Amino acid sequence: KRLLLIIPTLFGIMVINFAIIQIVPGGPVEQMIAQMTGTAVESTARFSGGGEGETLEFNRDNSTSVNDSKYRGAQGLDPDIIKEIHKSYINSGSKIIETNTFGATSIAQSDYKLEHLVEKMNIESVKVAKDAIDESDSDIDKSKIFIAGAMGPTNRTASISPDVEDPGKRNITFDELVNAYYIQAKSLLVGGVDIFLPETTFDTLNLKAALFALENLFEEVGERFPVFISVTFSDKSGRTLSGQTIRAFWESIRHANPYSVGMNCGLGADSLIGYVKELKNYANCKVRSEE
Numbered sequence: 001k002r003l004l005l006i007i008p009t010l011f012g013i014m015v016i017n018f019a020i021i022q023i024v025p026g027g028p029v030e031q032m033i034a035q036m037t038g039t040a041v042e043s044t045a046r047f048s049g050g051g052e053g054e055t056l057e058f059n060r061d062n063s064t065s066v067n068d069s070k071y072r073g074a075q076g077l078d079p080d081i082i083k084e085i086h087k088s089y090i091n092s093g094s095k096i097i098e099t100n101t102f103g104a105t106s107i108a109q110s111d112y113k114l115e116h117l118v119e120k121m122n123i124e125s126v127k128v129a130k131d132a133i134d135e136s137d138s139d140i141d142k143s144k145i146f147i148a149g150a151m152g153p154t155n156r157t158a159s160i161s162p163d164v165e166d167p168g169k170r171n172i173t174f175d176e177l178v179n180a181y182y183i184q185a186k187s188l189l190v191g192g193v194d195i196f197l198p199e200t201t202f203d204t205l206n207l208k209a210a211l212f213a214l215e216n217l218f219e220e221v222g223e224r225f226p227v228f229i230s231v232t233f234s235d236k237s238g239r240t241l242s243g244q245t246i247r248a249f250w251e252s253i254r255h256a257n258p259y260s261v262g263m264n265c266g267l268g269a270d271s272l273i274g275y276v277k278e279l280k281n282y283a284n285c286k287v288r289s290e291e
Contacts, residue, residue: 086132099125102152105180119187126191148195149188158205159242177209199230202241226259262288
């Protein structure tokens with residue numbers, strides 16, 4: 001199910017697509033919410049905000065009042081721009097907002113020689129989300145708005161050679177991915193996220209590194225947090241870039257016991273319906289789609 005909202009914001013018109021996730025009482029998210037708020041949670045649909053990148057592009061292309069320098073690089077954005085986007089989602093009904101940390105790993109930031117700033121990027125991104133919650137409309141119950149720490153797939157692939165002439169070549173190792181994801185996840189946790197979101201997986205081995213890093217972190221802190229996973233398909237064959245089918249993908253990561261698993265908008269919402277139904281036949285957790 002989808003909810004489409006078109007709302008005015010400080011920087012133009014925002015078109016918002018929400019993924020609707022049905023949450024059943026008694027699950028880990030409900031236990032977390034109950035612990036944090038001291039109240040039981042009824043069965044309801046939670047709205048997860050998304051489409052931040054599309055919003056930025058739309059606003060930049062249609063704004064004459066905002067200096068273009070503020071839009072140079074997602075992690076380098078003026079924090080107020082991201083905060084306004086977060087607030088727009090919250091004020092529209094979102095119960096979960098995700099941090100602007102898709103590329104905030106040492107691997108992704110190495111292209112810009114900014115590896116030394118990734119911890120700050122993640123911590124500050126959580127702070128921006130928290131500030132947005134605090135500054136949202138007064139009639140909103142802020143204790144029931146949660147922050148998901150976005151963990152992107154990085155710009156490297158552990159399963160595929162970067163050189164067509166050398167199939168065995170790799171430009172990243174599993175251990176390097178684990179280390180980068182661990183640093184990101186720990187920084188997000190220090191910032192204060194409620195949920196972890198390893199997202200837009202195109203290579204399952206990269207995702208397994210993220211999940212392994214999260215397991216190490218959970219063991220270290222002595223507490224588990226909900227994990228929402230998303231995968232992306234490169235074409236309408238229904239396979240990931242690394243060649244896995246939907247079922248093969250699920251079987252590869254089911255051991256991690258995620259709270260939910262789903263797909264992002266790579267093929268468009270209409271094209272995902274059949275894949276979502278297929279995934280639901282295999283998965284023993286919540287299934288969702290994103291746009």
